[in-house]
Amino acid sequence: MPARSRPSYALTHGNTIMLDANLKNQLKAYLERVTQPIEIVASIDDGAKSQEMLSLLQDIAGLSSYLSVRESRDGSARTPSFSLNRPGADIGIRFAGIPLGHEFTSLVLALLQVGGYPPKAEADVLEQIRALDGEYHFQTYISLSCQNCPDVVQALNLMAVINPRVRHEMIDGALFQDEVERLQIMAVPTVMLNGEPFGQGRMSLEEIVGKLDSKAGARDAERLNAKETFDVLVVGGGPAGAAAAIYAARKGIRTGIAAERFGGQVLDTLAIENFISVKETEGPKLAAALEEHVREYGIDIMNLQRAAALHPAGNGLTEVELANGARLSAKTVIISTGARWRDMNVPGEQEYRTKGVTYCPHCDGPLFKGKRVAVIGGGNSGVEAAIDLAGIVAHVTLLEFAPELRADAVLQRKLFSLPNVTVITQAQTTEVSGDGSKVNGLVYTDRASGASQRLELEGIFVQIGLLPNTDWLKGSIELTRFGEIVVDARGQTSLPGVFAAGDCTTVPYKQIIIAMGQGATAALAAFDHLIRSSAPA
Known part of the structure; x- marks a missing residue:
């Protein structure tokens, strides 16, 4: 198509x-x-x-x-x-x-x-x-x-x-x-x-x-509970999970992939121009190609399945409990649950989410045509969002917590050339205000003076980074204070037989190509674990 x-x-x-x-x-x-x-x-x-x-x-x-x-x-x-x-x-x-x-x-x-x-x-x-x-x-x-x-x-x-x-x-x-x-x-x-x-x-x-x-949930749980033990069970369907599943399946072992939504964060990415050998593509297109590749290997894809807990099950097996109550058992598990948009965590944010507080300028920007909006975050994502919105809305105010913007110089030059953009640094957002049905303003603290300031506006686009999707793992494997899964060079976690890859881990530089490499590494390490754990004494 x-x-x-x-x-x-x-x-x-x-x-x-x-x-x-x-x-x-x-x-x-x-x-x-x-x-x-x-x-x-x-x-x-x-x-x-x-x-x-x-x-x-x-x-x-x-x-x-x-x-x-x-x-x-x-x-x-x-x-x-x-x-x-x-x-x-x-x-x-x-x-x-x-x-x-x-x-x-x-x-x-x-x-x-x-x-x-x-x-x-x-x-x-x-x-x-x-x-x-x-x-x-x-x-x-x-x-x-x-x-x-x-x-x-x-x-x-x-x-x-x-x-x-x-x-x-x-x-x-x-x-x-x-x-x-x-x-x-x-x-x-x-x-x-x-x-x-x-x-x-x-x-x-x-x-x-x-x-x-x-009745779909109950039928789904019954069907999943009846599945046999996997050699490798991948949890998460983004680039890391897809790569891990393919590398595992190519070893001829029983491989399954349980994902909340196949494609993960890539589905929300508009332009991809740094995926080596592919000059340019879009997130949904890449996600579709990943799924097509995974399906070619006969991998058991269990989509729309959210992981809820991880349990050692004895006999060297690990169980992944799903939100619908089903349990999947595996000899090895590879966790690749990725990350999600970081919230500001200020009063009014959740109340006005999708009522003026949004996280996708490409999707929702046209709805704010001719209106005043703010972009929170001065990294590449925030500056790109402000540039994109400036061509649609009446005025954009970009707020950055640090004394300087963190975006690439070429993006900053473009941003400062736009007549309807205001940049405020050292600004800490403290509240989202509204009239009960939609956003009407934002309150921030000037970190240099300590003074509280208010902006009258209709939309707020939050672009302040990502949080790992690892809440379900607390108490079962080692996490950093930021919630990232601690892994070694082979993707091994603190629990034997459980590996991790991608944006949910401690590996630096959250990039698609890095996540794919990590997924391949984790799959090879899981296969090595299977060989060694099944070898006769």
Whole structure:
């Protein structure tokens, strides 16, 4: 499928969007997989955006004899928007807005699936979707620059194709700003179900179905408890976990990987330009490639499984207890649970999380168009966020705790060249304030003078580093005061047979390529442990 990026496939002339020749050829090849007629019903008015959307749809329809476009001006749907359907059927997929940027892939997938191309999902998940009872009307508010939104949009579109009781509408929050304001949506993706909040942030197909199927957890735990002992059990599905699983499986031993979400922190990374031999890529694209590689080795992937505890089980075995109560046993365990965004830990932060306090400028930035925001953190991430937001919002204030910014010089030069950015150093954030429903300000202490200062603003983007996901390991293996797992050069932890790799460990420099190398090291060390522990006396 087309890469989830912002390619220059669309040329705008007046109110006309044209696909470039290269993308047309690619799209035409994909549409050859369509086997059933598709009617695209465009709900339009005389506005410029309606005409842009209509020109795009007509351009696409011209690439396949199975596609047709019909205009509707009855005012019964959001304008501009369009639905995808088969004649005589009621699929229930609608795009409110013009799905360019990251969402162009969502449109192409929806066309294929409505046109009869079988969706790619596990058979048991598809059966779960078909068995859902009741009526489900989903609405997903997105921004076209959000790399997390397409996964949610594509999952819900697939569900609408599979089950006629499911309907889904993607809504571009930047285009329907009045709705965003009325519903006080300040983070994307935001999913509504039958008019009520359902979820925010990245959600996989399995996660969505699991939330709707109340018995899924118990069935899952029963299935996992029945699994045989693994030679190597990897806990965590980021770059370190994927590398560890592949290296272990290549030794011909029974390997499993239990992950809260396969891909880990990489899924939230937009641009990757320092992965050696790959000039540039995006996090979701790399995560998909990792999973595809892991699956080639027949590794038992147990996704959406959060580790809760680690227990020595006797006879040289270790048990990993999962949040659903299931227990997995293994001869060796490799922990690669990664890290998460660090919170400010100040009053008001949790209360206004997703109500103005956010952690992804690429995803949520467009929702703050024309508003005043703050970025907390003066490292590369914080400065990059401020630069990105400056092109969207009215004003950015960057606050850094230290006397100087820590970002690369080239980024600082760009930052200080922007007219709508203010930088405040030696600033310690002490409180997030709001009106009960959304953020309206931030309080900080000037560390030089000790004076308390207040900023009036509508959004706060937190970019102050990461915390290791190791709370579940307290008391079972040695951790530093920062929560990092103490490992030696081979990835061995303080518990024999238990290894660790990646951002959750004491190894310096939290980088994708370093995590992968650590994962390979830990797998080789685990294999060596298996050989030595099973050798006759």
